[in-house]
Structures are given as C-alpha cells and as structure tokens.
Amino acid sequence: PSPPRPILVPDTQQPQPQVFQFPIQPLSRFHGTSASIKRPREVAHFSYDSDHNYKYDDSGISYYHPPALGTDLCEGFDTFRHYEDTSDPHLDSLLKTLIHKEKETGEQITGDFVTWRGMMTKIMTAPYDMFASFTMRATRINNTIYLEEDFASKSADRASEADPPRPSNPHTPSREMMTYWGYKFETISMLPHPVNHATSPSVLAARTTAQVSNHAQHCSIVKTAIGSHSLLLGGEVDGLSRPKPSSNSSSPDAPIPWVELKTSEILPRNPRHHDILKFERKLLKFWAQSFLLGVPEVVVGFRSKGGVLQAVERYETGRIPGMVRRGTACWDGNVCINFTATFLGWLRGVVGEGEGVWNLELRKRGGVVEVRKVGEGTGGIVSQEWLEWLRAR
Numbered sequence: 093p094s095p096p097r098p099i100l101v102p103d104t105q106q107p108q109p110q111v112f113q114f115p116i117q118p119l120s121r122f123h124g125t126s127a128s129i130k131r132p133r134e135v136a137h138f139s140y141d142s143d144h145n146y147k148y149d150d151s152g153i154s155y156y157h158p159p160a161l162g163t164d165l166c167e168g169f170d171t172f173r174h175y176e177d178t179s180d181p182h183l184d185s186l187l188k189t190l191i192h193k194e195k196e197t198g199e200q201i202t203g204d205f206v207t208w209r210g211m212m213t214k215i216m217t218a219p220y221d222m223f224a225s226f227t228m229r230a231t232r233i234n235n236t237i238y239l240e241e242d243f244a245s246k247s248a249d250r251a252s253e254a255d256p257p258r259p260s261n262p263h264t265p266s267r268e269m270m271t272y273w274g275y276k277f278e279t280i281s282m283l284p285h286p287v288n289h290a291t292s293p294s295v296l297a298a299r300t301t302a303q304v305s306n307h308a309q310h311c312s313i314v315k316t317a318i319g320s321h322s323l324l325l326g327g328e329v330d331g332l333s334r335p336k337p338s339s340n341s342s343s344p345d346a347p348i349p350w351v352e353l354k355t356s357e358i359l360p361r362n363p364r365h366h367d368i369l370k371f372e373r374k375l376l377k378f379w380a381q382s383f384l385l386g387v388p389e390v391v392v393g394f395r396s397k398g399g400v401l402q403a404v405e406r407y408e409t410g411r412i413p414g415m416v417r418r419g420t421a422c423w424d425g426n427v428c429i430n431f432t433a434t435f436l437g438w439l440r441g442v443v444g445e446g447e448g449v450w451n452l453e454l455r456k457r458g459g460v461v462e463v464r465k466v467g468e469g470t471g472g473i474v475s476q477e478w479l480e481w482l483r484a485r
C-alpha cells in the first residue's frame with residue numbers, strides 16, 4: 093500500500109483578514125450639488141520653532157508681502173536647512189494642542205474624524221488622480237476615528253521617488269532642487285511681522301538672501317463638516333495676508349486671512365490645451381488643500397523651467413472650481429466633496445469601535461481603496477497622553 097498522503101486542511105483557526113473595498117469609479121454617482129459642508133472654524137493652533145520644537149502659541153505665523161520678481165529660486169540651495177521627520181509623528185502635536193485648548197477653555201473639542209489635513213487632501217483628490225496612492229492607518233475610540241499616514245510606507249515612497257538616472261538632460265533640476273524652490277519661494281514672500289509703513293525696504297530685500305529652512309511652522313486646527321461627518325483637521329498654514337482678527341472682534345466668524353503659497357511652472361505665452369490641463373490639474377491640489385482648512389487665498393509663484401520667479405498670481409480659493417469648470421473642466425469640486433462624504437460614511441461603517449488598527453490603501457492606478465484590520469489596540473495612532481486625557485475628561 094502507498095504511504096498515506098499528507099492532507100492539506102484549510103487553517104480555519106487563522107482566517108485571512110477580510111478586505112473591504114471602496115471603488116472610486118464610476119464618478120457619476122457623485123455628480124450633482126455637493127453634500128452640505130460647514131465652513132472650517134479654527135479651534136486651536138500651534139507652532140514649531142526654528143529647531144522644529146513644539147510651541148503652544150502663534151510664534152510661527154508669517155506674513156505675506158509680494159516677493160521680488162526675477163529671484164532665482166535655486167539660490168542658497170547648498171545651505172538649505174531641510175527638516176524631515178525621522179520618527180513617526182503620528183497625531184501627537186495635534187492631540188497635544190487639543191489637550192492644551194481643552195484645559196484652557198474647559199470645553200471638549202470633538203469630531204467624528206481627527207486627522208491631518210493632508211490625509212483629507214489625498215482622499216478628496218483621489219477621484220481625479222489615477223496615479224494617486226496612499227497608505228493610512230485608522231483606529232476608533234469613543235466614536236471618533238483617528239486617521240494618520242502610514243509612516244513606513246511614506247518613507248518607502250520617498251525613497252522610490254528619488255531621482256531616477258537621467259543621463260539625457262543634465263540641466264533638468266533634481267527633485268531636491270524642485271522641493272527647495274517651494275521653500276525658497278516661501279522665504280522670499282514672507283516676514284515674521286506684518287508689513288507697515290515703517291517696514292524698511294532693506295528688511296524686504298534681505299529675504300532674497302536669507303537662509304531657507306522649513307523647521308519653523310504654524311499649524312491651524314479647524315472643525316469642519318463634510319456631509320454628516322464632523323472633522324477636526326490640523327494643517328500647516330503658510331502665512332497671513334493681513335493680521336489675524338482677534339477672536340473678540342465684532343465678526344468672530346470672519347474667515348482668517350491665511351494664504352497658501354505654491355510654485356508652478358509658468359505657462360507659455362500661447363498655451364496649448366495640454367499646458368492648461370497640466371496647470372488646472374495642479375489647481376485641484378491647491379484648491380482641496382486650502383478649502384479643507386478654510387484658507388481663502390492661494391498665491392502662486394510662477395517660475396521658469398530653471399527656477400527663476402517670473403510672476404505672482406493671487407487666486408481666491410472659492411473661485412478656483414469655477415475657473416476650472418469654465419476652462420478644461422478636468423475636475424469638479426462637487427464630485428470631490430460628495431465622494432469624500434460618501435467615503436467617510438462607508439469608512440465609519442467598516443472601522444468598528446474598539447476593534448484595533450485598520451489599514452487603508454490606495455495603490456497607483458488601483459482605483460479601489462482597500463481597508464483591512466491589521467492589529468489590535470490603537471497602534472500608537474493616538475498618544476498615551478491623549479488616551480489618559482480621554483479617560484480623565
């Protein structure tokens with residue numbers, strides 16, 4: 093008789109984690125008037141100082157004053173003080189700020205979702221970006237979903253996006269140089285104090301040669317709502333176009349005059365459809381990022397291919413979707429908002445209370461957001477400090 097054959101028994105003790113899928117297409121289901129949105133209101137803010145140390149204050153606020161055209165944004169690249177997180181920042185500084193604010197006011201600050209604005213920008217723009225990809229982690233505590241970027245996959249992305257060898261054109265600027273242009277543009281466009289008649293021209297001119305650093309930041313935390321979901325979003329704001337109205341002023345609900353600074357390649361004198369399409373696709377990112385935090389104005393620094401600043405244009409955030417609708421119509425802000433409202437509702441149905449850590453993944457050209465449970469506990473998404481605060485409050 094032949095020896096007994098090994099029998100393969102399915103391991104029912106260890107089932108594969110269930111995968112929940114949210115297909116992005118067809119977008120037709122998100123057409124029509126947009127889900128209700130609440131204008132973002134700032135609930136708290138914080139800064140990082142010039143060494144990137146956390147400060148519960150507004151010391152990191154900058155003020156916009158038009159930069160000098162003709163500035164070469166490459167200048168000073170070799171002395172750039174570039175800050176990049178070396179360990180996972182999670183939601184720590186956002187939550188730390190909420191604790192400070194709650195202690196100060198004695199009132200709880202709550203939302204259905206708590207996350208960095210950048211996560212919402214990625215979700216909101218996914219319908220119109222085939223190449224969008226992200227990995228996020230979520231956990232749910234007391235009916236609030238905390239959502240963060242997966243730090244490991246972010247670092248991996250960065251490495252894979254490093255400059256590919258480009259022997260064909262040695263004049264093509266490196267990725268690091270293009271990143272530098274963005275921060276250089278901020279440096280030559282901002283001042284630590286509002287400009288007034290007493291501001292000397294030399295103070296303005298000194299910005300052109302100042303060392304560029306991205307260590308210091310100011311972050312605004314807003315409460316907003318998309319559809320029936322309330323959100324607490326924290327994000328960096330580049331600066332103010334005029335002094336911030338004090339909260340006890342006559343119109344406490346007036347939007348804060350933040351400005352978002354962006355750089356973009358200048359369009360040719362006679363742009364072809366392709367050129368306009370490229371720019372209007374970028375406008376989607378500019379709009380979503382600013383819309384989510386209630387930033388009313390985007391200032392775009394247009395540069396040459398080589399990085400010389402040639403023009404500055406100011407755009408009202410609220411008018412950007414209309415501009416694009418009348419232009420190439422390559423995206424529709426209402427679809428982005430409806431998509432986001434539907435997706436958040438779906439996510440709330442998937443990510444259960446007290447059930448651990450969930451992974452959200454969208455792969456390039458994947459077209460589907462996949463959500464699966466990957467662990468127990470809260471996975472460090474929220475700080476120990478916050479967990480203790482929740483227990484005590």
Ligand code: A3P
Pocket residue numbers: 270271272273274275277330353354355356
């Ligand atoms: P640009 O937006 O002008 O390219 P932000 O615009 O969000 O305030 O960011 C400021 C600058 O940081 C950007 O300027 C860019 O230089 C750099 N930056 C932001 N996000 C980046 C990313 N994902 N990859 C590379 N650089 C980035």
Ligand code: MG
Pocket residue numbers: 328329330
């Ligand atoms: Mg910024």
Ligand code: MG
Pocket residue numbers: 330352353354
């Ligand atoms: Mg900016």
